[in-house]
Amino acid sequence: MGVEEVAAALGDDPALVEWLGELQRAGEPGDELVLPSAETALTALLRLGAPAQDAAEIVAGLSELQRNPALAWLVRRCAQRTVADMGGFRPGGSWPTLPDGWDRYFYVYVFLAVLPSVRAYHERRGIPDDISWATLAALGHAVESHRQRLGTGGIDAPFWIDLHFRGGIYLLGRLGFNRGDLGFLAPAVQAAGLPYQESAPALGVHAAPTGPLDPAACDASFDLAREFFARHFPEETYRLARCGSWILDPQLAEYLPADSNIIRFQRRFQLTPETRDGDADMLSRIFGAAPDTDLATLPCRTTLQRAVIDHLQAGRHWKIGFGWLEL
Template sequence: MRERSQSEVKEIIRKWYKVLKIPEQYGGDFQAYLENTTILPHITPEEYEEAGGEENILYCLYFCERLQERYLEKGIDLKILYDTLQELFLWTRSCSRRKGKLWLENLWWVKLHLTMKLFRLGRLNFCMGLEHNHLPQWELPMGTPIMEVHIPRADSLTREDCKKSFAQARTFFATYFPEFQYRYFTCHSWLLDSKLKELLPQDSNIIKFQEMFRLVSETESQETLHYVFGAGTTRENLSEKECSTSLASKVKERVLNGETFHESYGILK
């Protein structure tokens, strides 16, 4: 196959920049990066090694083209592609806000989307993975294929929407990846912290989501602070943060009084 020219490569990057609707305020950064960067057209997402935030965003936009081709080859609805790639938009927006210019880093997460390991199916993300813990009581030795569940940021997390996503995932992976024989759905998240039951009403969406899983382990984590108050929040600077929700007020009070929150690990058949 003929190797694409730089002009062809950059036209593809421009196309996906528009498709993903990167905020217009970063248009100047984007044009400058594009003019000053040479893109290797043959490189794949698997081969790409994270570089500066400028190069990262250009390469990831370029990789979207091949990803679309792979979806079409498998016959996967392109709506799923565009839903899945919303995470690239959100990740880019988050990195850019922190940096103050167009930026993309920590590509381990984005690469899951670009290498067809992770898919947005309805309300939830599902990622083909391998068990990292040793859980013999659940017949889950390390290395067992599992379906990891991730929760994209959105307005609501209703039990009904989640059940639809699980049903869609079972059909989707059986249809398009029948060779991936997983035992369980798993989720590792601050949303599964059992301490949240003390802070939220029993009919809250978070508690209903927790109840879908059997919780098997927990580790101390500051992820609750990051998601409730924003990236960079720590126990040390929490007193400076404003509370915009009742949950934030309760979390702040608990942490300033010496309590710790967790990320918990749950499984679902």
């Protein structure tokens, strides 16, 4: 099996052919990049938080995948691309949707193949088991989110899960932190009188979908992050953190009380004028809904849910806001 045969199996779509070239350039997969047995896969999936129904379907698909040379070729080369950049924290290439009829759990199989490698990387870095498994459980959350949103098995945002499986992000209590740099927020930081360039190391901050943004829990996460990265990545010095999220949309202050967890989380950051369209993100994060969902069908049980719907029904739009803070 080679690129030409796989391209033909994919329908010779130009975008997918370009992706195949990207995978080929990552190099020949090592012997360690193999799919697990059904028993090993099931144990791993349940530990990673995949719903039981999805875990069973994924395991059932292993034998079909192993009988399909094109799928097997793709899985191993996608895994090789991730492993080749183990420890990296920049976007890891394209993650296209495969044609109808291809396994909807395809990228789950990729990450199962990568799992032993990222676990070994965590061990070399001295990262505790509980943090390692909690971080990698982003895969289970992504599978669960896909079923909640679309009612079928699959995986949400494989590019984001790839960051976890390359050792670029870690869940530290309530918040996740990814290694990175200041990037386009540098002018805002410089305007505040701090001499940091775009390349200055900065931790990305992410509110994991695990419950309320309790201020004490967030404080504990920031404290843990300072200690964690100093201990496990001593070659990198992080003095700044940055965040880009629907949670930082200043418009939320029109609807939520000043002492709400979300507004208190906003106040941790120096917000910048930079924003991006956030309607789709807001619907996905708050309701698990697709962008074209009829607003009248969404629940209005909480103040936040009512705010999101009222804002959109008034013809207004939500934004992804950005901010930074000193650690």
